[in-house]
Amino acid sequence: MYTWCMSATTTASGGRGRGGRERILAAAARLFAVQGINATGMEQVAEAAPVSKRTLYVHFRTKSDLVIAHLQDLASSGATLESVLTREDIPPRERILGLFDQPVPEAAPVRGCPFIDAAAEFPDPDSAVHSYAREQKLRMVELVTALVTELGCREPAALAEQLVTLADGAASRAMVLGEADYGRHARTAAETLLAHALAG
Secondary structure: OOOOOHHHOOOOOOOOOOOHHHHHHHHHHHHHHHHOOOOOOHHHHHHHOOOOHHHHHHHOOOHHHHHHHHHHHHHHHOOOOOHHHHOOOOOHHHHHHHHHOOOOOOOOOOOOOHHHHHHHHOOOOOOHHHHHHHHHHHHHHHHHHHHHHHHOOOOHHHHHHHHHHHHHHHHHHHHHHOOOOOHHHHHHHHHHHHHHHHOO
């Protein structure tokens, strides 16, 4: 499970100078983690980066552009729920169960899945942010479907939907309850589903 926490998103160096885009993304990630996307203003991001508002809008014309870039940055960093699914150094079954393993963050808020969080803050299904979040969630089920097919599971498409529903549900409950390791409960259920799908 992915925990959207400050320690996982502060990757760019502070201070003025070069790397404005990277500083903007790092500042946005910190602010989004602490106070949410909609509660974070563009001026706040510019001040925290620190960059001028002009520089901010050169890199990100709208708030939606910034949010999508933030989500893309998370996806490419390997710090999301889905990242374990593409690790070729891990067997397929362990990749699937890796969805439910979550390191406990140090003094950082548990934020669950960033794509679910973003979709909730941009509820219009036609908005750019919601659409991007939906694409990532559809990609997640495609990756799991490929893995359970490789394992030889029965009805792989249905099983994949069940597994990603478990993973997303566990991520959401982890956020609500503030328990980063909540995925252990869903992992047990996922193991049962896999064993049943592979039986006989």
